[in-house]
Structures are given as C-alpha cells and as structure tokens.
Amino acid sequence: MRVHVADHPLITHKLTVLRDKNTPSPIFRSLVEELMTLLAYEGTRGVRVEEVTVQTPVAVARGVQISNPKPLVVPILRAGLGMLEGMVKLLPTAEVGFLGMARNEETLEPTTYAERLPDDLSDRQCFVLDPMLATGGSLIAAIQFLFDRGAVDVTAICILAAPEGLAAVEKALEGREVTIVLGAVDDRLDEHGYIVPGLGDAGDRLYGLV
Ligand code: PRP
Ligand code: URA
Numbered sequence: 234m235r236v237h238v239a240d241h242p243l244i245t246h247k248l249t250v251l252r253d254k255n256t257p258s259p260i261f262r263s264l265v266e267e268l269m270t271l272l273a274y275e276g277t278r279g280v281r282v283e284e285v286t287v288q289t290p291v292a293v294a295r296g297v298q299i300s301n302p303k304p305l306v307v308p309i310l311r312a313g314l315g316m317l318e319g320m321v322k323l324l325p326t327a328e329v330g331f332l333g334m335a336r337n338e339e340t341l342e343p344t345t346y347a348e349r350l351p352d353d354l355s356d357r358q359c360f361v362l363d364p365m366l367a368t369g370g371s372l373i374a375a376i377q378f379l380f381d382r383g384a385v386d387v388t389a390i391c392i393l394a395a396p397e398g399l400a401a402v403e404k405a406l407e408g409r410e411v412t413i414v415l416g417a418v419d420d421r422l423d424e425h426g427y428i429v430p431g432l433g434d435a436g437d438r439l440y441g442l443v
Pocket of ligand 2: 427428433436
C-alpha cells in the first residue's frame with residue numbers, strides 16, 4: 234500500500250478553515266469540493282493513459298488520453314458525495330458508482346446500506362472518495378467490495394486520516410494494489426472513534442444532523 238500525504242500550503246490553509254467549528258455548512262461544502270480538486274491532482278497521478286497524436290496548427294504533437302475502460306469514481310455516501318464534483322471536474326470522463334455506508338457509532342462497525350456499481354469491475358481503475366479515514370472500517374469494507382468485483386487497483390482519496398485507521402487499512406489490505414492520498418494525518422482517535430483534532434462529523438457538517 235502506498236500512502237501519499239499531499240503537502241501544499243493551499244491544502245493546509247483550506248483544511249484549517251474546514252476544521253474550524255464556526256465554519257458554516259455552505260463554506261464547508263465549498264471547501265470540501267476545492268480540497269478534493271487539489272487532492273485529485275495527486276490522486277490521479279497514476280491514472281491510466283494511452284498515447285495519441287493530435288494535429289496542432291503547426292505540426293503533429295504526441296500526447297496522451299485517458300485509457301478505456303474509463304476510471305470509476307466511487308464516493309462513499311454521505312460525506313464522500315461532497316467530494317464528487319471536485320473530482321469529476323478534473324476527470325470528466327470517469328464513470329461514477331455509489332456505495333452508501335454508515336458507521337454504527339456504538340460499535341464503530343460500518344454497514345453498507347446502498348450500492349450502485351457495475352457488477353464487473355475487471356480491469357477497472359477505481360477512485361474511492363471519503364473525507365474521513367478514522368478506524369478505517371468503512372474504507373476497508375469499500376475497497377474490499379471493489380476488489381471482490383474484480384477491480385485491479387484502487388486509490389482512496391481522503392481529506393483526513395487517523396494513524397490507527399491507516400495502520401488498520403494497511404494490515405487488512407496487505408499485498409493489494411492500494412494507494413491512499415490524504416490531505417493530512419492527524420494525531421489519534423478519541424474514545425468515540427473521532428479523529429483528533431479532526432473536524433468533527435463530516436457528513437453532519439456537510440448535510441446536517443440526521
Ligand atoms: C464517516 C466518514 C467515513 C466513516 C469513517 O461516515 O465519512 O465513511 O465515518 O469512519 P471509520 O473509518 O471509523 O469507518 P459516517 O458513517 O458517519 O456516515 P455519513 O457520511 O453518512 O455521515
Ligand atoms: N467520521 C467523521 O465524520 N469524523 C470523524 O472524526 C470520524 C468518523
């Protein structure tokens with residue numbers, strides 16, 4: 234597993250505003266989208282491309298285009314939905330599949346309550362979006378789900394991670410083709426499984442308490 238923490242002052246600046254408990258929901262939503270676009274630049278470094286030529290007004294130029302089958306972007310509902318626009322802005326030809334997961338706040342175990350993905354992901358490159366990697370349970374289940382459908386390599390893009398969650402993902406998916414791109418790695422998890430200092434509950438801050 235490869236882990237890449239994007240180190241850029243713009244990311245840190247936006248993340249600082251995102252963490253602030255006084256940042257209202259509309260600004261929080263915009264920042265999640267903007268952070269996603271910045272992280273997508275790192276996260277798509279390994280996107281598969283093929284060589285093409287184009288005719289410029291002057292001569293033939295060699296370049297690349299995104300290969301087929303197109304990448305599959307999978308936001309994990311709810312909070313991952315806030316990242317989707319920021320991703321498809323950079324990867325407009327990607328297809329989008331959905332996984333709905335909710336963490337039981339007592340046991341911290343994730344349950345999958347919705348799934349809308351192609352049955353066969355053979356040879357597909359997948360990008361999973363979820364702002365928070367806390368215990369890692371949700372991300373492990375999501376990535377495992379994609380591998381079970383035949384995905385070949387998975388990149389997860391998260392805004393924040395806890396070291397405990399990263400270690401759990403590494404252990405559970407050892408030997409798999411997994412890359413994790415992060416905005417920051419925080420200090421730890423608290424006794425309720427929240428990232429410290431973190432930003433609170435990302436889904437609630439994006440969409441309100443349910
Ligand atoms: C949050 C977050 C992750 C998960 C992380 O979602 O968006 O999916 O928790 O926690 P974990 O690493 O311990 O599994 P939540 O279950 O709160 O659902 P929501 O996005 O609908 O708010
Ligand atoms: N989910 C969140 O939204 N925030 C956390 O800190 C942990 C899990």
